[in-house]
Amino acid sequence: MARELQVEKKSLPDLPPCALITIEDKIVIGTYRLNEETKVRDGSLDVYSADLDLLSSLPTESAILDVRYHDGKIYTAQSTGSIQIWRLVDSKAVLERSILVEDGVLVLQIMPVAGFVAATLSTGEVAYIDTEKGEVVWKSPTHSLEAWTCDFDESHTQLYSGGDDAVFAMHDVRMGQVMWKMRHHDAGVTSISIIPDAPEVIWTGGYDDKLRVVDGRSRREQGNIDLGGGVWRLIPSQPNGPIIACCMYGGLRVLEPKAGFELPVVIGTLTNHESMVYGAAWSNDFKYGYSCSFYDRLVQKWTPPS
Template sequence: MLPLVAYLDQDTQMRFHVRCCPRLSTSFSYKEHGTAPVVSTMLLWNSKFCEKGRRSGRGPAARRPRRTSRSSRRRTRGGGGGGERRGRAPRGPPKSFRHVLAAATYTLHEQGGERQDRAGSVSLFAVDAGEEDAPRRLRLLHTVETAGVFDMKWSPVAPLLAQADAHGRLALWRLEQEDGSDKGAVLRDVCSGDISSSMCLFVDWNQTAEALSVGLSDGSLSVVSMREDRLEVSEQWTAHQYEVWTCYFDRANPHLLYSGSDDCSFSCWDLRQNPSNAVFQNKKSHNMGVCCIAQNPLEGNMLLTGSYDEFLRVWDIRSMVKPVNVKSLNLGGGVWRIKYHPLIADVVLAACMHNGFAIVKVGTGDAAVVETYCKHESLAYGADWQISEGAEQNKNFSVVATCSFYDRLLRVWQPENLGNL
């Protein structure tokens, strides 16, 4: 599987992207104490690459948030957030990178008056799971200082990491093996570009990695093209009234771009036409802001949305007038991030803010919670699955990384109930 990525908000938030390891019989965690209050907000695992890089088959605390497994924990200078995996089940990352976790941070420094500085970092960790009786630990490999990071995503076709930050910039990093080390990893700067004077809150790649979408704090959406060694804004328009918390390229129809906002609307845009004209815009189904969007990797007509109103909603893109109500599910906390299991059909991992984490079965019948995980002490913001060789052979080998907000805690753990599905 690919590296783990994490966002660490060092003052008020922290985000994580994560990649995990083989079966864990116990949990491990990481937490580092800083001089300033730090929180975490997001978690992501990158699992898109096979050998030689070939393809295998909201920042701070939300403005209006509402509200039994073996694991490991580690606290960091930032808090933890939500994780993500996309597309069809890949063969996995290069074996040399399957142990790598990337974590990004966001820190708000008050400087008197209205002046504020948002700083951050991106760190790589080695996740050592080992055999059942081996010690579990997270080991820091590499750190780069950045502006405050709100979101990161791995490219689906190459070991590139896209970073959206509080200075309105989009940066690309390349994951490389450290010289003279079998397990070391570093990030090399590829390029960066100014996207907006507003903050970049979310980023997503299209399936060919030729373009990225960026959600902005002023309600705008940007489409950014890759031009050799530079980034170029090809489209930018006012898509929503308030912050765009999430944007998502349709995996089968890359000209379609979905977005969700704090204005409670869920929208779709056709990039072949004037993108400022929405294909559809649903403003009635969500009672609060739309935080996350995910597409079923095995059934492309099914979309999920998560909202601050605590509901996970199921949509059929052939009829977007309203969600499939029979499958909507209240998870007891704002649904900040959702991730489909890379190998088990219709299984979703959700970060539910005040109500911990949930594993949900969303199939042909009603949606149902399979398992919950409530060992974090703060807002559940980051979550993702790992692909390992063991998981490809036995779903009981599934491994999850989760992170939480104000307690700056990252946990890696193994679900207990997937074997019953």
């Protein structure tokens, strides 16, 4: 039976937190603010200790919608159509460079791999960027509405994406082409997770509150579970370990994966976030979890089920 997670510490950032990652003993949070009068978006890149004490906060001229970490670098998705690459120096974020993907659009999610990063855009496009050259290799008009999410397979040759048009698609990275599309959600596809050591097992989450398990070979849904909120992000831990589901207004769930296409089991919940849970991460040793919600500006450190 699922139990409510034990909260260890709370923090209130100055701006609404949109995305959260852990880097060793640091927590890095990207924030997003929209000025309703001017429609200008700005934000910050904040660095916290493992106990959620603020170490530094760097204002950014555009809002941050996603934060990722790969090979010693921090990648952020910006509201002005760019991807920015940072490094941590003495607990402060230092900007190395910015790559323009498309001017005037929002970069909604990014996924870095060696030498490249995939990005989904508010135009519905999916982009593949060479980070060494700072150039867009290809860009596909895959979705008719916002492209919310993407993820690579283990070989990094197949890229999956999901959009507000309820389309789940797969691209061949080498050719820059969409190989197939399917519609198995009743609303927008907002999260994708390829299960480690079982690349044929794909989890997708959507605005329809469902986590759906798909066979990547046959492209058939094998089952689904209602998580009580739009499944915005899926964050795995160690292989075969629990997975965090950020369920927006439904709070947070900790899922225990099962073998193959068997549906996961909800083993933990966190319902005291009073706004949309957009971000979460595991501590480096997986002994703690962190999560953030938007309008109430709440960041929490909690203990997962034992």
